Amino acid sequence: MPHILISGAGRRFGLALVEHFVVQGYQVTAMTRESNLALQDLTHQFPAHINVIECIDYSPDSALQVLQDAGVKNVTVLINNASLFEADKDNQQDAQAQFMNMYKVHMALPATLSHWFAEQFNPAAFKEGVIINLTDIYADNPKPQHMYYSATKAGLENLTKSLAKQLAPAIRVNSIKPGAIKFLPEHSKGEQHAVLKNSLSGVEAGFAALLKTVDYILDNAFVSGTAITVDGGRSIVL
Numbered sequence: 001m002p003h004i005l006i007s008g009a010g011r012r013f014g015l016a017l018v019e020h021f022v023v024q025g026y027q028v029t030a031m032t033r034e035s036n037l038a039l040q041d042l043t044h045q046f047p048a049h050i051n052v053i054e055c056i057d058y059s060p061d062s063a064l065q066v067l068q069d070a071g072v073k074n075v076t077v078l079i080n081n082a083s084l085f086e087a088d089k090d091n092q093q094d095a096q097a098q099f100m101n102m103y104k105v106h107m108a109l110p111a112t113l114s115h116w117f118a119e120q121f122n123p124a125a126f127k128e129g130v131i132i133n134l135t136d137i138y139a140d141n142p143k144p145q146h147m148y149y150s151a152t153k154a155g156l157e158n159l160t161k162s163l164a165k166q167l168a169p170a171i172r173v174n175s176i177k178p179g180a181i182k183f184l185p186e187h188s189k190g191e192q193h194a195v196l197k198n199s200l201s202g203v204e205a206g207f208a209a210l211l212k213t214v215d216y217i218l219d220n221a222f223v224s225g226t227a228i229t230v231d232g233g234r235s236i237v238l
C-alpha cells in the first residue's frame, strides 16, 4: 500500500489530502507545525493509517530529526505542501527575515524532504516514487507586493525540474500551480470578488480541484518534470 508524506498537513489543502488518502486505505505521515483536533479526529477514525509528526519550525534539520525520531520509512509519495502566504514586509529588516523564512519553507524544506525521500525510496520494492510540489501561478507572473512569496515559489518550480532530472527513472517529480483555489478567512468579500473577476471561471474551485490533479499525477506514470496549472484560467487573464 502506498505511504504518503505530506507537509503542511494540519489544515486546508494539507488536511484535505490526509483525509483523501486515509479513506482510500493509504498509509499517511502528516507533517504539521502543531497537531490539532482535526488531525487527532482523523487519527482516532483511522488509527492504523495516520502518523502525525510535529515539526514546529519547518527547518530542514528539525524535519530530518522528526522523521528519524518517528522512524518514518518506506514512503512512496511525498507532497511538499507547506507554505506561508504573506505580503512583503515594509521594514527592510523584517523583509529580510521574511524572505529567509519563505526560502526555508518553500525551497529548503522541499529540497531536504525530497533528498531524504530519494535516499529512503526502494525501487526494488516499489514500482515508482512520486514527488508533488505545490507552487503557484505567481511563480511565473509575480503577485504585486508578494515578491518574496512569488520568488520562492518560482524557486520551487525550478527545484521540481532539477529533481525530476536527478531522480529519474525511479522517481517522478512534478508541480501543481494553483491559482485562486480557496480563499483564506482573512480575504474580504471585496478581495475575493476582485480576484474572481480576473479569472475565466469566475468561481472559487475549492480543494477538490487540486485533489483531482494529485490523483491524475499519481495515476499517470508518463508525467514527470512538468507543472500542471489549476487556476480557472486566471493566469492568462492577469
Ligand SMILES: NC(=O)C1=CN([C@@H]2O[C@H](COP(=O)(O)OP(=O)(O)OC[C@H]3O[C@@H](n4cnc5c(N)ncnc54)[C@H](OP(=O)(O)O)[C@@H]3O)[C@@H](O)[C@H]2O)C=CC1
Pocket (backbone or CB within 6 Å): 007, 008, 009, 010, 011, 012, 013, 014, 015, 031, 032, 033, 034, 058, 080, 081, 082, 083, 084, 085, 105, 134, 135, 136, 137, 177, 178, 179, 180, 181, 182, 183
Ligand atoms: N489556496 C489557494 O488558493 C492557493 C494555494 N496555493 C498553494 O497550494 C498549497 C495549499 O494551499 P493552502 O492549503 O491554501 O495553503 P495554506 O495557506 O493553508 O498553507 C499550507 C500549509 O502550510 C502551513 N503553514 C501555514 N502558515 C505557515 C507559516 N506561516 N509558516 C510555516 N507553515 C505554514 C500550514 O500547515 P501546518 O499548520 O500543518 O503546519 C498550512 O496548512 C500551498 O503550498 C499554497 O501556497 C497556491 C495558489 C493558490
Ligand SMILES: Nc1nc2c(c(=O)[nH]1)N=C([C@H](O)[C@@H](O)CO)CN2
Pocket (backbone or CB within 6 Å): 083, 084, 085, 136, 179, 180, 181, 182, 183, 184, 195
Ligand atoms: N500558502 C498559501 N498560498 C496561497 C494562498 C493561500 O491561501 N495559502 N492563496 C493564494 C490565492 O491566489 C489567493 O490569495 C488569491 O490571490 C495564493 N497563494
